[in-house]
Amino acid sequence: MRLRFVLILVVLTSIALWPLPGAAGGGNWIGFRGDEVIGSYLVPGSPRVAYASAYAEDPQKVKERGPYFAWLSPETYGWTLPLADGEETVRLGRLDVDWDRMRASISFTVPDLPPGEYLIAFCDSDCSHTFGDVSPTGGVQVFATGLEARLTKRLDKLDTSVGSGRSAARRGNRRLAHRLDRQIDDVGAEVSNLDKQVGSLSTAVDGLRQAMRPQPPAWLPIAIGLLAATAGFGIGRAHTEFARRRAVDRELHELVGQR
Secondary structure: OHHHHHHHHHHHHHHHHOOOOOHHHOOEOOEEOOOOOOOEEEOOOOEEEEEEEOOOOOHHHHHHOOOEEEEEEEOOOOOOOOOOOOOOOEEEEEOEEEOOOOEEEEEEEOOOOOOEEEEEEEEEOOOOOEOOOEOOEEEEEEOOOHHHHHHHHHHHHHHHHHHHHHHHHHHHHHHHHHHHHHHHHHHHHHHHHHHHHHHHHHHHHHHHHHHHOOOOOOOHHHHHHHHHHHHHHHHHHHHHHHHHHHHHHHHHHHHHHHO
16 A cells, blocks of 8 residues: 555656646746637737746846747747747747736737647747746647637637546546445445354354253262162172073083983
């Protein structure tokens, strides 16, 4: 049991410490108003607002590297910074930065892009330094029409609800299994207790039967002994008398034979 607990703890710790894509370069993501973080739905021609809060040990140094811009490019493995001069990279515009709160945002119109998976980055003019610890954020989906975006968003939410329901069902099944195990253990303990009670009852019944069995009177062994002694004495006398008579008969036959 202790080994199982240690293994579960190691797995959970590994999951908690496993870095998300792009997390090595910072600890904050970019979000779009009206969408979940890391899961945005864009349609060309529609107005959107992207925002992020940053942390920096030296905000003044971050400010000196500015100005900062928002960049959109096809999603890359590991969500790395896009190439500023890349053919498919689009600069959305300059960030509006609140340096006191280290918060940046940008209002823009989604450019005419082919449908697909994209990432957005807040970085400087050549996109070599991020705005504070804000990481490039993937999971941005561009659709050809608003209807397709709404349907996909709805399906994704349903998938999330179904997944949550399945997780809850699994948790419920585990709880039910634990409850049944406890009930089975309780029934087993009750059966064991009943076995002990039945054993005790059987012992008591045997004792009662032994007590109810008729006991011979105390004089019976003496009488049996006397009878046996009397019988033995009688048998001994009879045997002696028989031997004496045979001796007499032999003597008579001998006398008759001499005449």
